[in-house]
Amino acid sequence: MVYLTRKIEFSASHLYHNPAFSAEENRRVFGKCNNPHGHGHNYVLEVTVAGDPDPATGMVVNLAELKAILQREVTDRMDHRFLNYEVPELNGQIPTCENVAAVIWRLLHPKITRGNLHRVRLYETPDLFVDCYGETNGAGGSPAVSKDILK
Amino acid sequence: MNLHLTRRYRFAASHRLDSAWLGGEQNRLVYGKCNNPYGHGHNYVVEIAVSGPVDPATGMIANLSELDAFVEREVIEPFDHTYLNEEIPAFRERIPTAENICIEIFNRLREFPRAKLERVRVEETSLNSFEYKGELSGSRP
Numbered sequence: 403m404v405y406l407t408r409k410i411e412f413s414a415s416h417l418y419h420n421p422a423f424s425a426e427e428n429r430r431v432f433g434k435c436n437n438p439h440g441h442g443h444n445y446v447l448e449v450t451v452a453g454d455p456d457p458a459t460g461m462v463v464n465l466a467e468l469k470a471i472l473q474r475e476v477t478d479r480m481d482h483r484f485l486n487y488e489v490p491e492l493n494g495q496i497p498t499c500e501n502v503a504a505v506i507w508r509l510l511h512p513k514i515t516r517g518n519l520h521r522v523r524l525y526e527t528p529d530l531f532v533d534c535y536g537e538t539n540g541a542g543g544s545p546a547v548s549k550d551i552l553k
Numbered sequence: 554m555n556l557h558l559t560r561r562y563r564f565a566a567s568h569r570l571d572s573a574w575l576g577g578e579q580n581r582l583v584y585g586k587c588n589n590p591y592g593h594g595h596n597y598v599v600e601i602a603v604s605g606p607v608d609p610a611t612g613m614i615a616n617l618s619e620l621d622a623f624v625e626r627e628v629i630e631p632f633d634h635t636y637l638n639e640e641i642p643a644f645r646e647r648i649p650t651a652e653n654i655c656i657e658i659f660n661r662l663r664e665f666p667r668a669k670l671e672r673v674r675v676e677e678t679s680l681n682s683f684e685y686k687g688e689l690s691g692s693r694p
Contacts, residue, residue: 418611418612420610420611422610423610431611431616432611433618495609495612496611496612496613497612498607498611498612498613499558500556500558500607500612500613500614501607501612503556504554504556504607507554528561529560529561529562530558530559530560530561530617531558531559532556532557532558532559533556533557533559533602534554534555534556535555535556535557536554536555537554537555
């Protein structure tokens with residue numbers, strides 16, 4: 403088994419706010435991330451695909467194909483966007499690094515047909531990242547908070 | 554979803570690698586410059602990875618401010634700007650190699666109440682790093 407990792411960057415803004423919390427509770431739980439106007443990060447995404455090299459090409463996955471998938475599924479959706487308002491896949495969820503990584507996994511998993519998607523690593527800052535390894539025991543992942551959260 | 558949240562922390566400390574089980578000559582042979590009698594220091598980087606369900610109310614595995622406070626209290630505050638051999642009790646008995654530093658940090662953080670500790674990774678320099686997931690495979694000195 404060989405693991406191939408491709409890295410991309412995108413920049414986006416977000417804010418953390420749960421409408422079920424009081425204003426004070428939101429500030430206490432989310433701190434500066436609750437600033438109502440949001441704030442941004444330069445996200446770094448590492449996508450790792452596992453597989454045996456195809457004897458005909460020597461490749462686990464064709465990088466040109468992988469780059470096109472990442473461009474379409476991640477960059478086009480998230481780059482220079484306000485994640486709370488412009489990424490429908492995050493509706494009803496707080497756009498933490500955990501939830502964004504899980505959304506990216508769900509977007510990429512059906513599209514990567516050569517090799518197996520092994521890991522999605524999303525850096526929110528150089529000192530904070532989340533690794534997503536997919537569904538555990540087929541469980542559905544993080545449930546939505548409510549339909550109207552973050553509106 | 555199987556998610557691991559990783560946070561990076563830093564501390565600076567000195568140490569000396571010198572085994573009571575080896576003689577002076579052997580220690581110099583095994584540890585080289587790391588055996589210099591007055592010790593030397595590194596800027597350590599520590600990665601702490603935790604896992605668990607994402608709380609739907611917060612979108613978080615663990616609140617970073619709670620993780621930061623726990624790591625600060627259990628590791629950074631006691632380790633930063635110290636001579637590890639003398640000031641961390643575990644290293645009076647075990648040699649403060651980065652391997653043993655990984656294990657000591659893991660043991661100190663094992664009881665984090667908000668999430669499961671998955672992995673401790675220590676970068677001793679930008680060229681050397683070490684990982685521990687909480688289990689040793691065999692006997693140890």
